[in-house]
Amino acid sequence: MQARAAQDLKARMTDALVEAGLTYAGAVAHHTPRRLVLSVQGLLDQSPTLREERKGPRVDAPEKAVEGFLRGAGIDRSQLQERDDKKGRVYFAVIEHPGRPAAEIIAETLENVVRNFPWPKSMRWGAGSLKWVRPLHSILCILTADSGEAQVVPLDIDGIKAGDTTYGHRFMAPDGFAVTSYDDYTAKMRRARVMLDADERAGHIWQEAQNIAFSQGLEVVEDKGLLAEVAGLVEWPVTLMGEIDEEFLDLPPEVLQTSMKEHQKFFSVRNVQNGDSAGGIVRFITVANIETPDHGATILAGNQKVLSARLADAKFFWENDLRIVRDKGLTGMAEGLSDVTFHRKLGSQADRVARITALAREIAPMVGAKPDLAAEAAQICKADLQSEMVGEFPELQGVMGRYYAQAAGHDDGVPEACEMHYKPLGPGDTVPTEPVSVAVALADKIDTLTGFWAIDEKPTGSKDPYALRRAALGVIRLVLANGLRVELASTLVRPYHQNIRAALERHGAIPAEELNLPELSFDKVGLVERYQESKEGGTEDVPAVDDLLAFFHDRLKVHLRDEGIRHDVIDACLAMDGNDDLTLLVKRAEALAEFLKTDDGENLLQGFKRANNILTQAEEKDGVEYSFGADVKFAEVEEERALFDALKAADGAIKPAMEAEDFAAAMAAMAALRPAVDAFFEAVQVNAENPVVRRNRLNLLGQIRGICLAVADLTRVEG
Known part of the structure; x- marks a missing residue:
């Protein structure tokens, strides 16, 4: 503020x-x-004196018109000037606004x-x-x-x-x-002990905090948001380091850091004496707004007393949560989730956990995870929402899930999945890479997106109350960062969306007349098999799925634009088959973007557009499609025959490159067409008088178009 x-x-x-x-x-x-x-x-x-001229009525205008003009200009008749105008003699008002x-x-x-x-x-x-x-x-x-x-x-x-x-x-x-x-x-x-500049105050605080910590072999945990906040609380910052009572040092470092930051605006100081920058929190830094004769001793004593009371609460929550985990396990801790509504049309948090568990099990093989481990992690991933610690510090959800899962004896990536399945939370957040974490994170986000699409609760304008844009970007970053080869729409989103809609129908959340879906359940067959069953049974596709895929594509455009890829290049790749395989799509877009940065790429694009424009006009005029039948025996000039040879060579190189998904090689083969295409247009008149030659040349242009469009839809590229 x-x-x-x-x-x-x-x-x-x-x-x-x-x-x-x-x-x-x-x-x-x-x-x-x-x-x-x-x-x-x-x-x-x-201010300077300003001179303003206003044109008024004609000299012979009615008196009332002249009087109205005088009132509007704020002058009397003696200040009027008469001047010649194309309409005759006209009054002008010259108004001076003196400087102030x-x-x-x-x-x-x-x-x-x-x-x-x-x-x-x-x-x-x-x-x-x-x-x-x-x-x-x-x-x-x-x-x-x-x-x-x-x-x-x-x-x-x-x-x-x-x-x-x-x-x-x-x-x-x-x-x-x-x-x-x-x-x-x-x-x-x-x-008078006031630092006016906020950046200077922040810099002073940070430098002093680092110096104090370094002198004792410690390290201040960086927190730019807290630094800016504290710099706004003081006019003359005095940095002090205090101790944390030993009885609280066994609390998780995240608990200590969160409690001190949220309640006291303290910076955390950790132990790095053994070279471990991720050591435990052992001290705190506070910033006073006054210099005292006792060098802050009284201030520190008061702060430490208040901090001990706060941490005593945190220790109680921690120990009580651990007792529940020991007695009941995380499934016991999660029992109360059945009484927590996720959304009135989508059931409770427990219902959601059941859906995520089933989906994580089926996603697991696609990401290299063991299905049983993915299901185990998903089943307990929301349990910490019922803990007293997360009730006090909601920002610790996930983090505390990891600690409680470890305390309950879970291993093999399950505790880490409890923490990481919320991620990534934003463009700069960490992306999970461990297979179990990836499976649960994808399941969590896909359940959110398909569920809210099923009940028609989509983002509108700038409003996104359920953070669905963030969820879609999270899916995109999970897929791309882990190089996953998943056909998003057909393999995951469509069948899962149908499953949710069917479940909603059974529960009466959506009127039956709005649905035409088979009875589906999580515990019978896999998602892909369910999708095939619905197709064989004649079930029509759910239109909302296409809308959801378009939503993914919009989020992908934003992500790739931030990576420096032009919007038209993205559109050219989105128009191709397989656009729900995001890894393949991005690979194609990156190759096309690099190709268009070269002279060959830019010039070939112009040649393609010229060929496509001639073809489009001819096809509209003739009512036929020129995409086959070109024969080299009808070629009349050397440049024409050279283009036949170049197209044959390019086609032979592009097809295997595309099958191997080597888009860079396909672009290089396409770039090799440039000299032949340039020479052809310089030497050949496409619309020849001989109809056989004209048709042959148009079909030759059709080959150029077909070969280029096999790589990307260049009609969508600007330039």
Whole structure:
């Protein structure tokens, strides 16, 4: 909120000043917990005088028309000028807007900005009408001339008068002091124990924290979000390191870190004396806003006392959860999930876990995991949602699942899957690579997507309450990062979608008349077999599946654009068969993108487009398709025969390359066509007078089109 406010103050003030005619050389804004600061340099002394001309009615116009023009222009008749115009003699009003002093404009502008400031939340206090994020105590507003003389800008907002006096640190320098310029202000502020620049405060905190930790062979756990937050809480940061009571050091490091961050805004410090950067949390760093005679000893004592109380709660949760795991196992911990609604149309969390378990078992062979292990992990992956620790710290879901799974004796990748199945949570998040984790993560996300598509709860515009875009991107990144060869629509999404719809029908969530699906169940046959059964039984495809696949493709476009691949290149590959095999699709798109960056690729694209345009026009005119029957015996010139040879060679190289999914080799073979295609168009007139020759040449162009379209749909590529 502070950083946004500083930028809003800067933008609104400078925009308004420029609009009023006051240009400037530069501006800088700062923020602290107690003040917003704006300095504008190189501001004009006053706005320039503006001269405006307005054309009025004809001289012989009715009197009322002239009077209306005078009122609108704000002048009297003596100020009118008569001039010749193409319509005769016409009145003109020449209006001068005299310049205004900078102080007057600043006062007017600043009051307007303050009264209409876009705080996310604001409050009103006292008898005035002013709303501000907190009670506003004082306004320092001065205008400094080149000579160094400072002028107080006359400004009064709800009884708060602007002056040249301000205050430093609330406790270490509470007395007011006057300033004459921005440089004077910053220098005196530092002496008054205030660091104005937020980046400087953050840098100071981080450097001091690292120095203190390093001196004891420890390491501060980096947390940029917490650093920015703490830098916004202090004006004069004093970094202190405290101890954690030994009785809490056996808590999982994630618990210690989360509790200290969320409750106390402490940085975690871990042990790296043995070269292990992933060591346990053993200390904390806190940032005070004051220097004390005892060098922070009292502050640390108070913080450690409060921290011990917080960690005592965490230790209770941890030990109680472990007791439940020992007594009942994770399946026992998860019993309460049947009472937790996932969605009113999709059942409880327990219902969802059952679906994910069945799907993970069937995905497992596709990702190299053992089906029994994938099912075991999926069955307990949501159990920690019922733990007291996750109830207190929801951000630890998954992490605590790993600890509880280990405590329950699970192994072979099952505990890791409990933690990793939520991932990736965003574009920069870690992607699971262990087979069991991949199987459960895919099952979790596919169940979410197909389920909400089945009940027609899709993202609309910027609204995505169920994070379905994130889930789709997660599936894409899981497939691509692990090089999975999965036909997404036919192998996973379509049959699973049908299964969910059938289950919903049986439970009455969707009216039966909306469905035409067989009875399907998880425990009888596999997804692929169910899909084949539904096809053989005459079941029509569910239209929503195509819509869901298009949703995946949209997310893939965003992902690949971030990777630097053009949208038209992606479209050219999406138009090809097998576009639900995302790994194959991306491999093709990357090869095409590289191909089009070369001179051969760019020129061949132009040759293809020329051939395609000629063909399209001829086929529309003749009502036939020119895609077969070209014969070299009808060739009349050497360039024509050379193109036949080049096409034959390219076809012989491209077909095996495509079968081997070697798109780079296919593109290279296609690039070899360029010289022959260029020479053909330079030497040959396609629409010859001889109809046999014309037809043969059009069919030859059809071969160019067919060979190129076998690699990618180049009609969709721009250029």
